[in-house]
Amino acid sequence: MAEPVRVCITGAAGQIGYSLVYMVGSGAVFGADTPVILHLLDIAPMMSVLNGVCMEISDCALPCVRDLIPTDNPEVAFKDIDAAFLVGAMPRKEGMERKDLLAANVKIFKVQGEALDKFAKKSVKVLVVGNPANTNALICAKYAPSIPRENFSAMTRLDQNRAQAQIAQRLGIPVMDVKNIIIWGNHSSTQFPDVRHASATVNGQKVSVYDAIKDDSYLKGDFITTVQKRGGAVIAARRLSSAMSAAKAACDHMKSIWQGTSEGQYVSMGVFSDGSYNTPEGVMFSFPVTIKDKKWSIVMGLPIDDFAQGKLDATAKELCEERDDAIAACQN
Numbered sequence: 001m002a003e004p005v006r007v008c009i010t011g012a013a014g015q016i017g018y019s020l021v022y023m024v025g026s027g028a029v030f031g032a033d034t035p036v037i038l039h040l041l042d043i044a045p046m047m048s049v050l051n052g053v054c055m056e057i058s059d060c061a062l063p064c065v066r067d068l069i070p071t072d073n074p075e076v077a078f079k080d081i082d083a084a085f086l087v088g089a090m091p092r093k094e095g096m097e098r099k100d101l102l103a104a105n106v107k108i109f110k111v112q113g114e115a116l117d118k119f120a121k122k123s124v125k126v127l128v129v130g131n132p133a134n135t136n137a138l139i140c141a142k143y144a145p146s147i148p149r150e151n152f153s154a155m156t157r158l159d160q161n162r163a164q165a166q167i168a169q170r171l172g173i174p175v176m177d178v179k180n181i182i183i184w185g186n187h188s189s190t191q192f193p194d195v196r197h198a199s200a201t202v203n204g205q206k207v208s209v210y211d212a213i214k215d216d217s218y219l220k221g222d223f224i225t226t227v228q229k230r231g232g233a234v235i236a237a238r239r240l241s242s243a244m245s246a247a248k249a250a251c252d253h254m255k256s257i258w259q260g261t262s263e264g265q266y267v268s269m270g271v272f273s274d275g276s277y278n279t280p281e282g283v284m285f286s287f288p289v290t291i292k293d294k295k296w297s298i299v300m301g302l303p304i305d306d307f308a309q310g311k312l313d314a315t316a317k318e319l320c321e322e323r324d325d326a327i328a329a330c331q332n
């Protein structure tokens with residue numbers, strides 16, 4: 001068996017945590033032959049619930065789980081970790097936008113950035129799930145200056161999965177036959193789910209999604225708004241924000257980092273913008289990326305038409321506003 005990977009999951013006593021701890025423990029992310037030591041962080045009042053989660057994980061008798069470390073102490077949670085899923089944060093309620101969570105959540109990511117900086121391995125890969133995810137990831141990285149900023153990313157994989165599922169359902173094909181849908185920008189209602197470069201395999205033939213769907217007004221209208229508003233629709237239906245699908249997407253995201261992307265395929269994640277595609281440098285912008293040896297590269301050279309450029313500009317503007325608000329909130 002390989003060396004154990006130390007994995008921290010924050011908010012482990014919460015909704016997403018309940019699915020995520022199991023999925024990571026089952027070997028779905030780091031591999032069925034890789035033992036994991038799970039560092040599970042939550043706040044002090046949740047320790048009894050967290051102990052219950054640990055009892056259940058233990059009762060699952062998962063071969064990959066080498067050890068469980070439940071704690072409310074960030075030093076213990078982040079000590080020598082290889083990977084972190086930063087989930088612990090307040091979820092939004094009906095009627096809120098994700099950016100309304102900024103004031104409540106951003107300081108958690110400042111404190112956790114400082115703790116990661118002190119206690120985690122410098123090679124740690126940090127995935128931020130807690131909302132507003134892009135801007136929380138930016139703040140977390142800012143307060144962890146000794147860790148390369150490329151090691152931080154924000155989750156837009158749930159949006160990618162949602163978009164892929166919508167197209168597959170529309171075409172009546174399996175989800176795996178839809179490839180390379182892109183989520184640009186913020187994990188918010190300004191995100192741009194883009195199928196212009198995506199392909200679908202229909203009746204054994206690989207064609208562009210545009211040619212397969214043959215409905216411009218759907219692809220430029222309802223498809224985009226459905227994906228943009230899917231989180232809110234789940235909240236309206238469940239009275240709770242998405243959890244199982246969020247945990248699955250977090251696993252997909254970290255698995256892409258750990259195991260790389262396959263030839264010809266890309267995935268979307270919020271990463272530091274280097275100004276590519278005329279986006280503002282330094283914000284955590286969701287781009288299509290390929291990954292090799294745990295390092296991501298933005299897919300370059302995709303044509304951007306006027307419609308797409310308008311969408312990219314709108315989500316970029318929101319990310320700049322969030323960044324400025326977050327930096328101000330951290331100084332109070």
Ligand SMILES: NC(=O)c1ccc[n+]([C@@H]2O[C@H](COP(=O)([O-])OP(=O)(O)OC[C@H]3O[C@@H](n4cnc5c(N)ncnc54)[C@H](O)[C@@H]3O)[C@@H](O)[C@H]2O)c1
Binds near residue numbers: 092155
């Ligand atoms: N990026 C995405 O696609 C995506 C998808 C779904 C949910 N989310 C976000 O994920 C976050 C968690 O959602 P949830 O449904 O699991 O919420 P939840 O309220 O069920 O669980 C959150 C957990 O985090 C804990 N927590 C709070 N502050 C903490 C801290 N400082 N350190 C450690 N733990 C802390 C809470 O005690 C709780 O157990 C929310 O912000 C939600 O909006 C993001």
Ligand SMILES: O=C(O)C[C@H](O)C(=O)O
Binds near residue numbers: 092131231234
């Ligand atoms: O929408 C939310 O607030 C939760 C999450 O970000 C989601 O997309 O489901």
